[in-house]
Amino acid sequence: MRIRAKIFLFIFITSFLVFALVIGYIIFDYRTYSIEEANRQATAYARHASTFIKSTLEQDLAVCATLSQGFKDYDKIPGELREGIYKDVLKNVLNAHQEYLSVWMSWELRFIDKSYTQKYGRKRTVAVRESGTVNFYIDTTEVYGDSYGSPYYESKQSGNDILMNPYYYVYSQTEGGDSILETSVAKPIIIDTEFAGIVGIDITLSRFDDIVERIKPFDGSYAYLLSNDGTIISSHNKINVGDSIAKVYPGFVQADVYGKIKEGRSFPFEFNDSTGFSNFVSLEPVFVGNSPSPWSVCLIVPSKIIEEEAQRYFKRSLAIGVIGIFIFSIITLLIARRITLPLKRTTSILKDLDKGIIDVSKKLKVRSKDELAEMGRSLNNLLDTLQKTADFARKIGEGNFNAHYKALSEHDVLGNALIDMQLNLQKGQELEEIRQLERKS
Template identity: 25%
Template sequence: MKWNWNWFKDLKLLTKIQITIFFVSTMIQAILAITSYYQGKSLLEEKAFQFLENLTASRKKAIESYFTDLQKQAIVLGQNPVTIDALFAFQKTFQSSKNEIDGTELLSVVAKVKSFYENDFLPKLIYNSLNQYTLNRFIPTDKEVLALQYHFIANNPNPVGYKSKFTGEGVPLSYAEPHKKYHKAFLSYLTTFDFYDLMLVDLKGNVLYTVQKEVDFASNFITSVYRNSNAAKVFLKAASSSKKDEVVFADYDHYEPSYYKPNSFLAVPIFDNDAKVGVLVLQIATERIDQIITNNLQWEKDGLGTSGEVAMIGPDYKVRTNTRSLLSDVVAYTNALRDRKVVDSVTLQRIKRMNTTILLRIVSSKAIQSALSGKVGSSISSDFRGNEVMDVYTPVNFLGVQWAMITEIDAAEIFSSVYNFRNQLLLMSAIIFVLQTFVGFFLARGLSRPMLKIKNDIKLLSEGIFPPIKKKIYKDELGEIRDALNKLIVNTMQASEFAENIGKGNFGFTFSAKSSQDVLGRSLIDMRDNLRKVSFEESVRSWLNTGKANFNELLRENSENFEELGKAVISSLVKYLGALQGAFFIYREEDQRLTMIGSYANNRQKYLERNLQVGEGLVGQVYLEKETLYLEDVPDTYTQITSGLGETKPRSILIVPVKGENQVVYGVIEIASLEKFEDYRIQFVEEIAETIANTLIIVSTNEQTQSLLSKADETKVSLVEQNQKVETIEQQLKETSKKLQEKEVLLLNAQSEIERQIIRHKSNQKVLRKTYTRLRRQEKMAQKQLTDTQERETELLYEIEQLKIQVEDLQSQLASITASRST
């Protein structure tokens, strides 16, 4: 059908122009609106993906750094002499525990342990796992396991979850002595380095020691019910390793001793010189991984808004971290899982009861599959609620295990500003549609040319090309549009330059949001601030971990005497802190004074042979008050610092008490510097001071051991005397047994005589009665003598057993003294 244009020819020119302008302006308006919307959306999507990629890379670096630190800490602790000594001490007393409970006590021990499993352990395990378990599956039968679990778990005065607070005071087992000696140090290590539990296991699989005192304590990773757990698997791998610094890792699995909660483990073999003697197993705390991934639940500060999160998924497609929805609102999250039937009812109950999604959510999207295959990328997909989300994914590798890290955020939240712009654009279009009918005649030529130029600039901008800034010609709305477009170009260029500098690590680059509603600008600033904070925290964490590892090695190498220890500690500490002067005092019990055992300064002579009374000066006051003293207002009387430029007064002084877990102060460290001490450096010195205190205790113990050696000969003499006494008692027992046999012969003879008298004197009843009465009396006397003899025999046996126990104790003490001498 051919269109008839005659009606248009008959219209007046003004009407034609208005109609033409109307259609042309409408088309231009539509083109500009649609182009601006989609190109703006595309640009925002690109920037959002760039932000998510930067955040994902930052989280990946943080989690890999965390696992690397765990590996280093495991190696250092596994090679620490304290760990080796503790393993030998626990191994020596572990087996003897079964001989330290008698038969009558064993019944009450079994009853108490069974009560704990029945009333405390099993109900909580069944509640969390929703599995059916029998009591006989877990109840131990070996006497040493019963004895240790009775005293340290079942009879432990602390409730479940706080059993680690019990040091072993009052436990009548030889195992309690090494436990009291080493437990506080291991508990402090767990608190400092964010592990959940620490285990010492011998090569036979016996769990000699744990900090948390869960039911895996004293069990066996080879023969017990836990032999198929991931803790047992990581033990077997480490036990078969021939390398001192080889750390093995077991991925997450439900761990029954921890009430079915998901746990992962690290293990490293323990060597005494070149001989492998055991395995150190470390149970990783899931809370610390969640803190790193969520930045301590600060999603919005990280620029993830109200819906974004970072998650970790294992090779089995099960999540390894708790999701943001669970941490924010567990009820709403579980209801969403239930309504959409994402998990079965049993799994849903486990999520509610254990308040975790680790190993309980399966995520097998294409992004996760790509990350687990080693790919890095981004995509737009749908989550389990059906919402469109933007994903950025990358693989994470640690000790042979590959996880997937995915960062996602709802697309609706990212594009909210674009959607607002679209709605505003539609409103403006409706208004312009009405107005353009009346003003079309006046805007016919004025609109077409500048609008086309603006369109071209916007198109270039959407393609990532920055058009040149054009001079504002019009003073009307077109001029304002040009001005706004110029600002948009400038702002986009500044944002791009800012993002590029942030990517290069230039966090000092100046950039500011254009308004309070500038979502992209504020997001970029938040990203810059968070990345700068993460970078600073990472450098501080690396500095602290390096310092702790170095000082642990230094303390291990200088634990022979106080003088070597003092010189090495104060010299290394002053250098590591960047200070110029320091001194190390210890408290001497014999003269009740603080004695300097090490100093570091350009002019050492002014510190040599310096002793202080308790309470004298700043050092003496810190010793009394047991608290760190930090001064920036340094007294004029304080020692001057000598440098290449002359002598000057220090700007700051740090004085830290060297105190142990029991709050006993063993010495004081004094450091002076020309610079201020940051808080984390003060905290570092305080933590190192605690480790130094433990080393001072070890040095003091070594000196006391030398004095104990002199008593070894006396102990040997006493042991010989006790053996002679045992031999004498055994000889008496033999003689008593011989007499008992003679009495039994007399009794048999008496009974035979009775029978003969009955046959011989049947006719004489009177004589028979008298004879029978006399013989019965003799029989009773013989039986009484037999009873007395048996009671005496029992007493002698009891005395022999007591003497044997004393002999074993003396032999154990002698062996301990000999072992200490060899060490």
């Protein structure tokens, strides 16, 4: 194997292995990182959406809080005027907020009727927008006892705000009105630490559709807004609205999604859908006021979408790696050529010298100052020296015993031997001249 091939193989293979290991590690590590980062991004997106929805609902709750605070002074208003004033307030609020379906209030009877002593029973006043007109519905309910388990009863017992699970309601029933999926937010009226009633707002859930549709951090991802009982409030697929999330994704039951929603927990997990594909899911709670019934934003990202992004990076990195190895191989070949070309020429000169050929025209061109250059200069000097030695020997052979020759150093074996030979020949010539003179005399 030629030295160029040896240099190329040893350097290239070693460097290739190191390069491949480094690139492989970077690609694998980044793939893991990119998937984790995509999951974090999805979670952050869901959290941002939950914050926005929370802000929207708390604006509604703030309206309820304002009404609740204002109604606390009910006893300062004469009874015969109170109902008319409250109806005007409810109507004004409803007219000021076209997104509201109705504004309502309920009073515990014992607070507005001093003759009523029971701790149950309430008067309900509802302002409803129907066919462009605000109508009022007033009734008395629960006079035979509290409705245990109802949102009103829970708020009455705890003093907490209300964020109801979605329900269908038909407005303008006499006119054949459509069934509307809505929810209610409400604020209790607390007077001297006692529950005196509640003020609430009914809102259509379609108002959240635009928000949910914008929750799309990746192509192919989609989101749901879920109530505390797992009902789909808003979805990219309108057919699913009003259904249970477990009906759409039975696998959610195994992940105890219902429990996580009720607890208001942030919960990322993975599950396989009915087609067998893996999906990343991020649940982010939507807390409103001090309601114990948070909603949740559910963002679903097909794992293949995340992995495709990582795969694209892998292909780009692999292409860059291949290009890098190609460039490196060319550089290695150039370096090997730079090293072996002077060696090849040196070998050619040495082979000539081995045959006794001294060809000064083959002297190496030396430009650098490295070890190869030093070797080249030394070889050039050797050629010059051998050429001078040959010229000197040729002159001696022609009888010119006085030819000039200078040894390279005191250790120059060949040069000093030639000089000794020259001196001996000169002495021999002098002795021959003396003998010739003696014969003539």
